[in-house]
Amino acid sequence: MxxxxxxxxxxxxxxxxxxxxxxxxxxxxxxxxxxxxxxxxxxxxxxxxxxxxxxxxxxxxxxxxxxxxxxxxxxxxxxxxxxxxxxxxxxxxxxxDNIVMHPEVKKVFDFLKEKNIPMGIITNGPTDHQYKKVKQLQLEQWVPTDNIIISQSTGFQKPEKEIFDLAAKEFSMEAEHTLYVGDSFENDIAGAKNGGWKSLWFNHRLRAIPTNETPTHLHEVTSFDELFPVIRSLFS
Structure with a gap:
């Protein structure tokens, strides 16, 4: 990766x-x-x-x-x-308006920044609503503003292939060498597959894989505490 x-x-x-x-x-x-x-x-x-x-x-x-x-x-x-x-x-x-980044996620972001790993964000939702979250979570400390895509502003949304293709182009990332991390199997894991990306399913709500879907993710992580060790192993 x-x-x-x-x-x-x-x-x-x-x-x-x-x-x-x-x-x-x-x-x-x-x-x-x-x-x-x-x-x-x-x-x-x-x-x-x-x-x-x-x-x-x-x-x-x-x-x-x-x-x-x-x-x-x-x-x-x-x-x-x-x-x-x-x-x-x-x-x-x-x-x-009071949300905060989970401390285990901050560990991940700090590690990736220290390793100079390019990072990006793709989120579904209304542009203004989601950008407020970006600001509240202070994501631009780790992720360049140009590497943040909010679905409503593009006309596409996860799991559509087009939003992943757009992100790969805008972020200057190669799909086959990019890992997508998300909690929704339908939007994030299936979407990453549609775009030809690798994926990590952050399944901390312990959802079942939808009956019509096939597992394609590299890893499944079921708690915040597991997230950092797995990502560190993939990028060390």
């Missing part, structure tokens, strides 16, 4: 914490034992419906309401009111 590119959400920081805080504030009836599965459903509906925003079929506000409403209904909770949906999104965004 010569170069490395990362996902952002739930890879560089723990996305479940701001989600949990927002749920507890607006939907206190949600059982703690349901929180993990609710988060997984929330991510599923986010990934499933964001293409409708990209194609202008849905507004971003409607997609955000739909994903929390459907996620709660999936687990047998009542339908969400418009007021609850709006309040949840506001609190969730406020919580995202």
């Amino acid at each position: 010569k170069t490395i590119v990362f996902d952002v959400d739930d890879t560089i920081y723990d996305q479940q914490q701001p989600f949990r805080n927002a749920i507890n504030s607006v939907f206190p009836s949600v059982k703690p034992t349901d929180m993990h599965e609710l988060y997984i459903r929330f991510r599923f509906h986010s990934d499933e419906t964001f293409p409708k925003v990209m194609s202008d079929e849905w507004t971003l506000d409607f997609m955000r309401f739909y994903r929390i409403d459907e996620s709660l209904k999936d687990l047998g909770y009542p339908a969400v009111t418009t007021e609850e949906g709006t309040t949840f999104q506001k609190i969730y965004e406020d919580e995202l």
Whole structure:
């Protein structure tokens, strides 16, 4: 491996914490034992419906309401009111303003910077929303601004081959020598395969491989503590 590119959400920081805080504030009836599965459903509906925003079929506000409403209904909770949906999104965004890079990820970034390994970012989502996270996480201390791609600004999104091809060109990286690190099998691992990249599945939520997918990743890491040793071994 010569170069490395990362996902952002739930890879560089723990996305479940701001989600949990927002749920507890607006939907206190949600059982703690349901929180993990609710988060997984929330991510599923986010990934499933964001293409409708990209194609202008849905507004971003409607997609955000739909994903929390459907996620709660999936687990047998009542339908969400418009007021609850709006309040949840506001609190969730406020919580995202306080995200911090996981210390184990910082170790990885410091190691890669010291080794002069070129780094990049590909993240799905609305441009302004995702760039706020980039700034909050101070990613530009390690990753050049020109090596950060946010899907909405390109017209493509993971797992589409085009966004990986664009990144390889813009970042001046060779696909066959580039490792992509992300938590979503469907978006990150399948996407890296589509682009001809190598991949590391950061499966710290212990998801199963989708039934219609074939494992193509070099490594599967199931905790933040495992991340640094594996990446160090690949780039030493």
